[in-house]
Structures are given as C-alpha cells and as structure tokens.
Amino acid sequence: MSWQELLSMIGNGLWETCYMVLFSTLFSYAIGLPLGVLLVITERGHILPNAPVNSVLGTLINVLRSVPFLILMIAVIPFTRLVMGTAIGSKATIMPLTIAAFPYVARTVETSLKEVDRGVIEAAQSMGASRMHIVLKVMIPESMPSLVSGAAIATTNILGYSAMAGAIGGGGLGALAINYGYYRYRTDILLVVVVVLVLLVQVIQLIGTRSSRLVDHRLK
Amino acid sequence: MPSERPAPSGNVMIDIQGVKKIYPSQAGDVVALDGIDLAIHKGDIYGIIGMSGAGKSTLIRCINRLDSPTEGRILIDGQNILTMGDKDLRRMRRTVAMIFQQFNLLMQRTVLRNVCFPMEIAGVSKAQAHKRAKELLEIVGLAEKADAYPAQLSGGQRQRVAIARALATDPKVLLCDEATSALDPMTTQAILSLLQDINKRLGITIVIITHEMAVIRQICTRVAIIDGGRIAEKGNVREVFANPRTTAAKRLFRTTAEEELPPGKRCLRLIFDDNRTYEPVVAGMILASGVPVNILSANIQTVAGQQRGQMLVELPDDPEGAERALSYLKGKQISIEEVNADELAGTIVHDR
Ligand SMILES: Nc1ncnc2c1ncn2[C@@H]1O[C@H](COP(=O)(O)OP(=O)(O)OP(=O)(O)O)[C@@H](O)[C@H]1O
Ligand SMILES: [Mg+2]
Numbered sequence: 001m002s003w004q005e006l007l008s009m010i011g012n013g014l015w016e017t018c019y020m021v022l023f024s025t026l027f028s029y030a031i032g033l034p035l036g037v038l039l040v041i042t043e044r045g046h047i048l049p050n051a052p053v054n055s056v057l058g059t060l061i062n063v064l065r066s067v068p069f070l071i072l073m074i075a076v077i078p079f080t081r082l083v084m085g086t087a088i089g090s091k092a093t094i095m096p097l098t099i100a101a102f103p104y105v106a107r108t109v110e111t112s113l114k115e116v117d118r119g120v121i122e123a124a125q126s127m128g129a130s131r132m133h134i135v136l137k138v139m140i141p142e143s144m145p146s147l148v149s150g151a152a153i154a155t156t157n158i159l160g161y162s163a164m165a166g167a168i169g170g171g172g173l174g175a176l177a178i179n180y181g182y183y184r185y186r187t188d189i190l191l192v193v194v195v196v197l198v199l200l201v202q203v204i205q206l207i208g209t210r211s212s213r214l215v216d217h218r219l220k
Numbered sequence: 221m222p223s224e225r226p227a228p229s230g231n232v233m234i235d236i237q238g239v240k241k242i243y244p245s246q247a248g249d250v251v252a253l254d255g256i257d258l259a260i261h262k263g264d265i266y267g268i269i270g271m272s273g274a275g276k277s278t279l280i281r282c283i284n285r286l287d288s289p290t291e292g293r294i295l296i297d298g299q300n301i302l303t304m305g306d307k308d309l310r311r312m313r314r315t316v317a318m319i320f321q322q323f324n325l326l327m328q329r330t331v332l333r334n335v336c337f338p339m340e341i342a343g344v345s346k347a348q349a350h351k352r353a354k355e356l357l358e359i360v361g362l363a364e365k366a367d368a369y370p371a372q373l374s375g376g377q378r379q380r381v382a383i384a385r386a387l388a389t390d391p392k393v394l395l396c397d398e399a400t401s402a403l404d405p406m407t408t409q410a411i412l413s414l415l416q417d418i419n420k421r422l423g424i425t426i427v428i429i430t431h432e433m434a435v436i437r438q439i440c441t442r443v444a445i446i447d448g449g450r451i452a453e454k455g456n457v458r459e460v461f462a463n464p465r466t467t468a469a470k471r472l473f474r475t476t477a478e479e480e481l482p483p484g485k486r487c488l489r490l491i492f493d494d495n496r497t498y499e500p501v502v503a504g505m506i507l508a509s510g511v512p513v514n515i516l517s518a519n520i521q522t523v524a525g526q527q528r529g530q531m532l533v534e535l536p537d538d539p540e541g542a543e544r545a546l547s548y549l550k551g552k553q554i555s556i557e558e559v560n561a562d563e564l565a566g567t568i569v570h571d572r
Contacts, residue, residue, distance in 0.1 A: 123324035123382075126284055127338040127389070128313035137341065141328050217369040218327045 009176065010192055016090040017172035017200070020162050024097035025155050032102040035061070036109025037135055047121065047131050064103040069161050072100050073168060090171030097165065101158050108154055112146035113139050145216035152208020156201050163197060173197060232295075233393060233425040234260040234283060239292035241278050241449075252278040253289065254449035260442075265419050265426045267440035267457070269433065269472060275449040276429045280397050283427065284316045285309060297392060314342055317386035321398035323378040325370040331357065331381050332366040338388045349388075356384040360414060376407035383414065387422070394418070396428045400435060412439050433472060437461070445469050481559065485534050486542060487516065491555040492529040501552055502531075508548035511541040532559070 001009075035057065041047050042054040067075075073096040077087045080095040116139050124138045140147070166174020173193050181190025241253035252275045260266045270276050281287040282294060285301055294301050301312055317338075325334050335353035336346075344352070357363045360380040370378055379399060386394055396415070400408040416439045419426050428440060436443050436457060444454035447468035453460055460469065481487050492501070506513050514534040535542040549556055 117322075117324070119320060119322050119324040120326060122286060123318070123320060124337075124341075126286060126313055126316075126318040127341065127385075128310040129341045130310060133341045137337070138326065142326060144328060215328070217329075218371045 006189070006192075010173075010189075010196065013171075013173040013176040013193070014196060014200075017159070017162055017174070020090045020093055020097065020165075020170070020172055021155060021159050023094045024101060024158050024162070025151070027094065027098040028101035028105045028154070028158070029151070031098070032105025033109050035102070035106035036113060037139070039106060039110040040113045040139070041131070041135065047125075047134055061103040061106055064099075065107070069096075069100050069164055070168065072096060073165060073170075088169035090175075093162065093165045093170035093172075097158055097161055100161055101154060104157060105154050108150035109147065112143040112150050115146055116142045145212045145218075148215060149208050149212040152204055152212070155204050155208075159197070159200060159204070231261050232259045233262045233264070233297055234258070234427070235293075235295040236260075236279075236283070237293040237295075239279070239282060239289045239294060241275070241282060241287065242290045251449055253282070256292070256446075256449075256451055258444055258451060258454065260425060260427060262425055263419070263423055264442055265416065265428065265440050267428045267430060267436035267443040268446055269430055269436055269443060270446035270468070271471070272431065274446045276431075276446055277397055278449075279446065280318075280395050280427060280429045283393075283395055284313055284318055286318075314338065314389040315391050316393045316395065317389065317391035318395040318397065319379065319382045319386050319399045321401045323370070323375070323382045323402075325378055325381055325385075327370050330367050330369055331362065331373070334370065334381055335384045335388055338385060342389055352388065353384070356387055357381075359387070359418075360384045374407075375403050376410060379403065379407075379411050380414065383411075383418070387418065387424075391424060393425045393427065396426065398429055398431070401430070401432070408435070409438070415439060445472065481516070481532070482534060485537075487532060487534050487559050488546075488549070489557040489559050490531045490533065490549065491557070492531070492553075501549070501554065504552075505533075505545050505548050509536060509541040509545035511536040511538055513545055 039054065039057055039061075042050040042057070044051065064072075073093075076096050076099055080092050081087045084092045084095055086092050120142060121134055121138060124134050129138070162170065162172055163174035163177065164170075166172060166176070166178050169175075173196060177190050177193040180186040181193065236256050236258040239253055239256040240251070243250040243252055254275075256275075256279060268276055268279065278287060282289050283296070285294075285304075289302065292302075296312065296316060299312070301309070304312060326337060329337065332350065332353050335356055336349040339349035339352065340346075354363065354366065357366055360383050362377060362380050362384065365373065365377065365381075370381065373381065382399075383394075394415070399415075400411050403411060412435065415426055415428075418424055419439075428435060430436060440457050442455065443457045443460050445452045445460070445466070445468050447466070452466040452468035453464065464472075490501070502513075502515065513536060516532040516534055518529070518531040535545060546556075
C-alpha cells in the first residue's frame with residue numbers, strides 16, 4: 001500500500017467518522033435536549049411538576065444508559081435496517097449511536113439546566129413569563145456555558161462509541177483500526193488511527209472549552 | 221390617638237381578606253399565614269415588618285400568586301387574583317412587579333436586554349422595548365451601563381437594574397421582598413430614595429417587606445407588623461412607632477433603640493424583673509461610679525403577663541468610673557448585657 005493510498009484511506013475514515021459523529025450528536029441533542037428539559041421542569045416545585053412523568057422518564061433513561069453499547073448496537077440492528085435500509089456502514093451507525101447517546105445527553109442537559117437559579121426563574125414568572133418563555137428565554141440561555149461544555153463531552157463520548165461501532169460493521173476510523181490494525185496486523189495504521197482520534201478529541205475539547213468561556217458573561 | 225384613615229373601597233389597591241397559607245409537611249402542617257387582613261391603598265408605600273419566619277415572604281408571594289393561599293381572597297384593583305386562569309394570571313403579573321433580595325437578573329444578558337425582558341415576553345416590539353429600556357435606565361441612573369453585564373455591576377447597581385426591569389411593563393404595584401437586605405447602609409439609603417422617587421413620580425403603590433426598622437422609618441407611609449403568620453399591629457408609621465401596643469412591635473423596637481446607640485461608646489442593657497427596683501439602682505450606680513451615667517432609654521414590657529423593665533445606659537468615658545459602675549451593677553438583682561452600635565446581639569456580662 002502506497003503512502004498516498006494510506007493517506008486517502010485515513011482521510012476517508014476521518015471524514016466518515018466526522019460525519020457520523022456530527023449527525024449522531026445532532027440527532028441525540030434533538031431527542032435528548034427536550035427530554036433533559038422535561039426531566040427538570042417536571043420535578044417537584046418546578047414549572048411543570050409531574051411526578052409520574054418524571055420518574056418514568058428517569059427510569060427509562062437509566063435503563064438505556066446501563067445497556068452496554070455493543071449489545072445495544074446489536075439489539076437495534078433490525079430497527080436500523082428498517083429505518084436506514086441497511087445495518088452496516090457509517091450512515092447506518094448513526095442510528096445506534098443516537099440511541100446510545102440521547103439518554104446521556106438528556107442527563108447532561110438536565111445537570112446544566114439545574115444550575116439555573118430558582119430565583120431567576122421565579123423573577124421571570126413574576127413578570128408574567130409562560131413556561132415556554134422560561135425554558136427558551138431563561139433556562140437555556142442562562143445555562144448556555146454549561147450546555148456548551150456538556151456538548152463537547154457528549155461529542156467526544158460519541159466519537160468513542162463510533163470507534164467501537166467499527167468492530168461490528170460501522171465505518172470510519174474505528175473500522176480502519178479493526179480491519180487493518182487488528183485483522184491484518186498493520187500496527188502502523190492502528191497507530192495512525194489512534195493518533196488521529198486523540199487529536200480529534202483534543203480539538204473537540206478545545207473548541208468546547210473556548211466557546212463555553214466565550215458565551216459566559218458571568219466572569220468578565 | 222388619631223384613628224386609621226377611613227378609606228373608600230375605590231381607593232384600595234391590594235385587598236387581602238382572611239388569607240391563610242398552610243404548607244403541608246411530614247412533620248405536620250406549617251401555618252405560615254394565619255388569617256391576614258390587610259388593605260393597601262393606592263399610592264401607599266406600605267411596609268410589612270416582622271422577625272424571621274413570621275411569614276413576610278409568604279405573604280408578599282401570595283400578592284402576585286407566586287404562592288397560592290390555602291384560604292381567603294386577594295383583590296388587586298378590585299380583581300380577585302386567586303380565581304384567575306393561567307393567561308389572566310400572567311397578564312395580572314405584568315401590573316404587579318417584584319424585586320428581590322438577590323436581584324435575580326439574567327446573568328447572560330446585558331443590562332439593556334435585562335430591562336427589555338418583560339417587554340419581550342409581553343410582545344412589545346424590539347425597537348420600542350429598547351427605547352423604553354433606555355428611558356428606564358435613565359430613571360434609575362444607569363444609562364451608561366446599558367451594555368454591561370450584571371456580573372460587572374455592584375449590588376446597588378444590580379438592584380437598580382432590577383427596578384428598571386420591574387418598571388418596564390408600567391406596573392401599578394411594586395413588591396419588594398427584602399430588596400435592600402443584601403446592600404450596605406449607604407446603598408440601602410440610595411435604593412430607598414429611588415423607590416420613594418418612583419412612588420412620587422409614577423404613583424406606583426409599593427409594598428416593602430423587611431426585617432429592618434430603619435427601612436420602614438425612612439420611606440413607608442404605613443406599616444403592618446407580622447408575627448407568627450398574623451398581623452400584630454398596623455397603621456400609620458408614626459403612630460405605630462410612637463405607641464407600640466403588642467409585644468411583637470416592642471420586640472422590633474427594642475432593636476431600634478440599639479440601632480441608635482452612640483458609636484464608640486460602651487453601653488449596657490439592664491433588665492429588671494421588677495420595675496420598682498429601677499430608681500435605687502440608677503441612683504446607686506451614679507453614686508458608685510462618681511461620674512454621670514447617661515440613660516439612653518428605659519421602658520417596661522409585659523412578657524407573658526409579667527412586667528419587665530429594661531434600660532439602656534451609656535457608661536462614662538472614664539474607664540475607672542465605668543468599671544466602678546459595672547461592678548456596682550453586678551452586685552444587684554439584674555441581668556446585664558453589653559451592647560454596641562455595630563452588633564445588635566450584645567454580650568451578657570452578668571446574669572442574675
Ligand atoms: N415552601 C415551604 N414549605 C414549607 N414551609 C415553608 C415554605 N415556605 C415557607 N415556609 C414556612 O413558613 C413560615 C414563614 O416563612 P417566610 O419565608 O414567609 O418567612 P419570612 O418572614 O419571610 O422570614 P425571613 O425574614 O427569614 O425571610 C416559616 O416557618 C417557613 O419555615
Ligand atoms: Mg423572607
């Protein structure tokens with residue numbers, strides 16, 4: 001294999017990984033963010049107290065989070081095939097990644113939103129804010145720095161899962177590492193993949209930390 | 221004693237009738253409000269004062285229904301707010317603004333956008349909201365801080381922003397829950413003057429919750445003393461001050477006398493179980509110390525049916541004279557507490 005071939009393979013793997021991680025993150029936020037909001041506001045004494053909804057949701061999320069990713073990925077194969085048409089490749093892997101990540105996202109979002117001072121929410125209520133106003137104009141903007149750093153961690157988690165997904169038919173850098181590094185004893189490729197993954201995590205974390213600080217107006 | 225000003229009902233802004241609030245809990249129900257009747261007139265600056273746990277916050281939170289009373293009626297400008305639906309409730313809240321001890325500003329919004337917030341949720345156009353917000357910042361004296369974030373402001377400035385924000389929807393009533401309790405005395409003065417100015421200029425009825433007598437004295441026209449979830453006394457500030465009838469009021473006023481202690485002087489609070497021992501003790505003390513002793517205040521309270529005299533005295537500057545007076549007092553049947561202007565608590569130096 002020439003250097004050019006190797007490079008283009010890695011480049012391709014990187015592209016697939018980024019694509020998978022990006023969409024999985026977006027989808028898991030599309031599901032996890034509203035659930036995180038719901039977890040907070042249905043709590044006792046919050047703006048939409050509802051004990052049954054709160055405990056059912058909490059339990060469901062805990063159950064999903066305790067299933068190991070590999071098992072989850074195999075378990076959802078029929079579902080993935082149904083929705084995506086196939087169960088292998090990087091596109092199809094977005095499905096199990098999203099299912100694995102959204103419960104985690106819901107919990108991170110919950111933690112961030114809980115940082116918002118009750119007094120501030122009460123002040124908004126005293127001004128005649130509706131629940132929707134409170135969620136969209138108070139809770140989310142006020143916890144933005146924490147949401148952003150939470151998102152960076154969620155993204156790196158999904159990146160880790162995506163590499164694991166390579167073992168059972170997923171695409172991306174993970175698949176490269178398994179197929180060449182493991183099955184064909186190409187330690188050099190394995191090493192390059194690991195280095196690229198490490199760099200990727202660093203970049204995501206750096207962007208997360210920087211933007212979290214950038215959107216935080218409490219410390220300036 | 222002149223009686224309370226009789227008020228035609230059309231003059232009443234906030235009418236609280238038989239309000240009870242019970243918080244259920246495992247350890248038994250907590251009765252936070254136990255039958256409150258209060259009429260607050262248009263244009264009043266009404267002070268509600270009481271000890272910690274008396275129910276002040278609960279009461280003021282019922283006025284804009286942040287809390288709902290268990291029983292009773294609350295009318296604002298003639299409208300019963302307890303039967304309102306969600307939508308009417310939100311509309312009502314725009315006319316009953318509130319400021320808080322902790323300011324509760326949105327920390328991720330600039331000062332200007334904080335003031336815009338209530339207008340934003342009321343559907344006022346952005347341009348109009350900006351214009352109004354700037355006017356309001358002018359009123360509270362913070363125009364130049366429009367683009368700053370709350371974290372960059374002092375406590376007093378933050379409360380000014382909160383006041384501007386509260387005024388944004390042209391409220392009829394402004395509720396203040398311990399609005400100056402997190403501020404130093406100078407800043408407190410300034411915020412109180414601002415509130416007074418707003419009351420005069422805009423005719424807004426103001427309700428002030430506080431545990432500080434000085435706040436009531438500085439700006440309130442009327443006062444209610446709340447104790448154990450009930451109104452112990454209410455009326456014109458000057459009358460209630462001049463002639464407190466209940467122990468709850470007297471307890472509050474006792475700390476007032478101490479707020480006015482001469483700074484830098486050693487003062488004692490003497491508590492007599494029997495007011496007949498008053499005079500001989502004072503005379504004896506003056507004789508023993510050999511220098512004049514200044515009597516700051518003296519009064520007799522009835523606590524649980526027993527008369528108790530108490531007296532505040534200022535010890536002479538001469539340390540030897542002071543020591544002689546003190547040792548004379550220690551030999552008497554009285555309790556002595558050393559008190560000073562800075563700390564209201566006092567230290568017990570001799571317990572009978
Ligand atoms: N949410 C609640 N649940 C249970 N009990 C409560 C609740 N809120 C207040 N109470 C109780 O009601 C009583 C009155 O409380 P409130 O906060 O109104 O007092 P306060 O006069 O404002 O006191 P402070 O000066 O300390 O603020 C207290 O005994 C308090 O413990
Ligand atoms: Mg309180």
